Amino acid sequence: NAGVTQTPKFQVLKTGQSMTLQCAQDMNHNSMYWYRQDPGMGLRLIYYSASEGTTDKGEVPNGYNVSRLNKREFSLRLESAAPSQTSVYFCASSEGNQETQYFGPGTRLLVL
Amino acid sequence: AQSVSQHNHHVILSEAASLELGCNYSYGGTVNLFWYVQYPGQHLQLLLKYFSGDPLVKGIKGFEAEFIKSKFSFNLRKPSVQWSDTAEYFCAVTNTGFQKLVFGTGTRLLVSP
Numbered sequence: 001n002a003g004v005t006q007t008p009k010f011q012v013l014k015t016g017q018s019m020t021l022q023c024a025q026d027m028n029h030n031s032m033y034w035y036r037q038d039p040g041m042g043l044r045l046i047y048y049s050a051s052e053g054t055t056d057k058g059e060v061p062n063g064y065n066v067s068r069l070n071k072r073e074f075s076l077r078l079e080s081a082a083p084s085q086t087s088v089y090f091c092a093s094s095e096g097n098q099e100t101q102y103f104g105p106g107t108r109l110l111v112l
Numbered sequence: 113a114q115s116v117s118q119h120n121h122h123v124i125l126s127e128a129a130s131l132e133l134g135c136n137y138s139y140g141g142t143v144n145l146f147w148y149v150q151y152p153g154q155h156l157q158l159l160l161k162y163f164s165g166d167p168l169v170k171g172i173k174g175f176e177a178e179f180i181k182s183k184f185s186f187n188l189r190k191p192s193v194q195w196s197d198t199a200e201y202f203c204a205v206t207n208t209g210f211q212k213l214v215f216g217t218g219t220r221l222l223v224s225p
């Protein structure tokens with residue numbers, strides 16, 4: 001039982017490049033989330049998926065898209081990376097949308 | 113707007129000192145409350161949670177938190193901190209009207225040996 005896994009762990013992009021951050025959970029959770037963590041700002045929700053087949057915007061969705069590929073996987077895509085998207089990205093999952101969330105190890109992204 | 117406030121951004125303590133980290137939220141109604149901890153270089157882990165029942169909740173590693181509904185608070189406490197408690201602590205809240213968790217900005221705790 002690996003919990004929540006994320007790939008890659010680290011990534012460096014140039015402005016304008018695109019990339020997809022992958023997230024998978026093996027806990028059969030219904031809800032999945034993408035957050036970004038920036039110094040002094042805590043965790044901010046980018047997008048979430050309350051259940052398979054649904055996605056909704058969070059607090060800071062601009063510049064991102066998501067896909068809930070199946071119950072296990074929830075990917076985050078940056079179509080045209082900007083330096084303001086330099087951050088640590090965490091994926092999380094929970095059984096229900098008000099239950100305890102379990103976090104992945106994070107992806108450190110640097111956009112030059 | 114709904115919000116979660118953690119007023120202590122940085123806290124420095126010596127080992128064996130007592131800890132209290134403040135958390136206040138602005139939602140009404142029934143809430144679920146959480147404290148998460150992030151050790152250096154690691155991901156967030158659940159420290160404790162309150163859904164209902166006894167407002168004094170005990171978590172892992174000797175931490176506890178008290179839900180005071182009248183004060184909209186859920187402060188985290190530990191009677192005697194250890195060097196290994198050095199971490200960032202996040203309070204988070206959800207309620208029956210939301211489909212997501214809202215986090216505070218975090219408190220960085222440094223415990224000196």
